[in-house]
Amino acid sequence: SIPTSAVSDADAEQLQKEQHARSVLRERFLRCVLSMTNKNVRFHMHERVKVEATFGASDIDVLNFQVSDLHTPIGVQKEALIRSQDVISFTFDI
Amino acid sequence: MQCRWPLLGPLRWITYVNKHVKVKAGKDEVLWGWLLTVDPVSASLVLMDFKEDGGASVQVVMGHAVEEVQIQQEADEETTDRLQASFLPPKTCGLDP
Known part of the structure; x- marks a missing residue:
């Protein structure tokens, strides 16, 4: 199998700890993404560009965000994909 | 930080959880x-800021953009509970045994 960790196979206990930490962190993140659905999200992008949109979904490896009603400086885009590489941070309220 | 943030790994990231950073x-x-939390796939951080009216604002910082993370303060019990309960659906607990 493909090693997914920096921890060597020899240290099974350490690997288990790492996998446990990974699952706790990932579950919390997925619940957070889930709660963003249909919320107004403000994206901070490179060159101080700030745009707002209604959040739809993220792909599993967090490479793209699907959004609706993206307010750009040149108008509103009904549906859009935002590449996560272009984003520095994003904010929403709960 | 000795090492770039996305390379730290779950055991280091989890030490930052429940800290004010x-x-x-x-x-x-x-x-x-x-x-x-820190997404173990993208190394993105989820930061929360609680408001007085009971709401909260959530900021997600993409892992690739992170330059530096500094711990400022540890959470007290109330803040820890509030953080942990933030995105859990009602009447459901985490998958963690």
């Missing part, structure tokens, strides 16, 4: 908040 991201963005 200052994050430098991109060229000139500085953000503060309680660290809820």
